[in-house]
Amino acid sequence: MSGSKTATLTIDGQTINLPIQSGTLGPDVIDVKDVLAKGYFTFDPGFVATASCESKITYIDGDQGILLHRGYPIEQLATQSSYAEVCYLLLNGELPSASQLQEFSERVSNHTMVHEQLQFFYRGFRRDAHPMAVMCGVIGALSAFYHDSLDIKNPEHRNISAIRLIAKMPTIAAMCYKYSVGQPFIYPRNDLDYASNFLHMMFSTPCAETEVNPVLARAMDRIFILHADHEQNASTSTVRMAGSTDANPFACIAAGIAALWGPSHGGANEAVLRMLGEIGSADRVEDFVRRVKDKSDSTKLMGFGHRVYKNFDPRAKVMKQTCDEVLNALGIHDPQLELAMKLEEIALKDDYFVSRKLYPNVDFYSGIILKAIGIPMSMFTVIFALGRTPGWIAHWQEMIANPYKIARPRQLYTGATQRDYVRVDQR
Ligand code: ACO
Numbered sequence: 001m002s003g004s005k006t007a008t009l010t011i012d013g014q015t016i017n018l019p020i021q022s023g024t025l026g027p028d029v030i031d032v033k034d035v036l037a038k039g040y041f042t043f044d045p046g047f048v049a050t051a052s053c054e055s056k057i058t059y060i061d062g063d064q065g066i067l068l069h070r071g072y073p074i075e076q077l078a079t080q081s082s083y084a085e086v087c088y089l090l091l092n093g094e095l096p097s098a099s100q101l102q103e104f105s106e107r108v109s110n111h112t113m114v115h116e117q118l119q120f121f122y123r124g125f126r127r128d129a130h131p132m133a134v135m136c137g138v139i140g141a142l143s144a145f146y147h148d149s150l151d152i153k154n155p156e157h158r159n160i161s162a163i164r165l166i167a168k169m170p171t172i173a174a175m176c177y178k179y180s181v182g183q184p185f186i187y188p189r190n191d192l193d194y195a196s197n198f199l200h201m202m203f204s205t206p207c208a209e210t211e212v213n214p215v216l217a218r219a220m221d222r223i224f225i226l227h228a229d230h231e232q233n234a235s236t237s238t239v240r241m242a243g244s245t246d247a248n249p250f251a252c253i254a255a256g257i258a259a260l261w262g263p264s265h266g267g268a269n270e271a272v273l274r275m276l277g278e279i280g281s282a283d284r285v286e287d288f289v290r291r292v293k294d295k296s297d298s299t300k301l302m303g304f305g306h307r308v309y310k311n312f313d314p315r316a317k318v319m320k321q322t323c324d325e326v327l328n329a330l331g332i333h334d335p336q337l338e339l340a341m342k343l344e345e346i347a348l349k350d351d352y353f354v355s356r357k358l359y360p361n362v363d364f365y366s367g368i369i370l371k372a373i374g375i376p377m378s379m380f381t382v383i384f385a386l387g388r389t390p391g392w393i394a395h396w397q398e399m400i401a402n403p404y405k406i407a408r409p410r411q412l413y414t415g416a417t418q419r420d421y422v423r424v425d426q427r
Helices: 074-080 083-092 098-110 118-122 131-145 155-181 194-203 214-227 234-243 249-260 268-279 282-293 314-330 335-349 351-355 363-373 377-400
Strands: 002-011 014-021 058-061 066-069
Touching: 066 074, 066 083, 066 314, 074 083, 074 214, 074 314, 083 098, 083 194, 083 214, 083 377, 098 155, 118 131, 118 155, 131 155, 131 249, 131 377, 155 194, 155 249, 155 377, 194 214, 214 314, 214 363, 214 377, 234 249, 234 377, 249 377, 268 282, 268 335, 268 363, 268 377, 282 335, 314 363, 335 351, 335 363, 363 377
Parallel strands: none
Antiparallel strands: 002 014, 058 066
16 A cells, blocks of 8 residues: 655765555554665664554554554444454355344354374373463463364365364363363353354353353354454564464464463463452542552553553443443442542542553453353363454464464674684683
């Protein structure tokens, strides 16, 4: 999408013309590739100002708090669509017709079971292992189970792997939970929708089948939608980076799961609840906020702030609404929700947060909903990974289906200059 505009860079009297490219939305980008031929690298730690790829999947305007998937606002998708439909949209670029959606959902349902041998893989883990550790290993191991579809240059193989990953994620996630509590694994039920089937595998036992509450299934579906994609975030960029080496999709998604795990990214939902637990009661909120603002203290207000959003995360608004719906439907009065609301109220008025444009992100309320559904804290990031899977795959697919290069950033080297080795007895 090269435009007619050019940026000019002058270094030591040498002029370099850099083409400016425009997308359909968002800031123009300066194409800096030509600086390499002139003997320079660009420097942008954390890639805060660097577009690493061209993409047609998701658009974010962080200042306005806008999130669009294939052009559709997240608020509309979260309240009017279903996760299955959003998966189709992310993967295919357009909303499905009724028959396309049915066919897609049936295809996903046909792949919900995992290879029976996979359960022995779980049994190698300690029961108290963090479910993210188990999930990372099991997803990576899928490439050892489904090697009939690993030719990444074959679009049909890529599609089968995409369907397998989306279909098996809930089964694998629920198995992580069942293993951790020592209960038997529960097989999927293909007569249930995606979210209901996940809750069935989480909470049914061989001796008592859980009847899934439709309000909770809807909330679960919405949580999946709200996590489905978020353009070039750390985990998605990791998936693309791993994919650029032509690694198989299961290995790439396992890499994404590892990147998601950190508390600055997907691990924040778990960290929010831990933080609320540590604060304990509403009368201690102000003291906590004081610690957050103290630069000599490393405490952060978890669930607040975002690399891209300098406004309300649009997902947080829907999440808060869903939180109210779930707690009302279950008749739960959760003091942690009150605590979260007090924290939010204070932070939104406080100059520390206002001046730094720190607003609640998607994770601020998701933990409270998950807790109300009965999902343990250690599973929160696993659920994020499950929801993010179609986004990761859509980005991986988009990259592989178009010309790409192995990702290889450069560096500003500040280490020792060349020196001669000195033998240990002479040092
Ligand atoms: N609590 C207190 N201060 C914060 C917070 C926070 N949650 N987030 C940012 N700040 C402060 C920083 O200390 C910095 O202050 P300074 O300018 O005085 O040094 C300023 O705000 C800017 O922060 P950066 O670190 O530059 O922001 P960045 O964009 O790099 O970080 C991040 C974004 C990692 C999400 C950060 O806001 C954070 O750690 N938040 C808490 C964890 C969290 O909720 N993560 C989930 C993100 S959403 C997701 O992954 C789905």
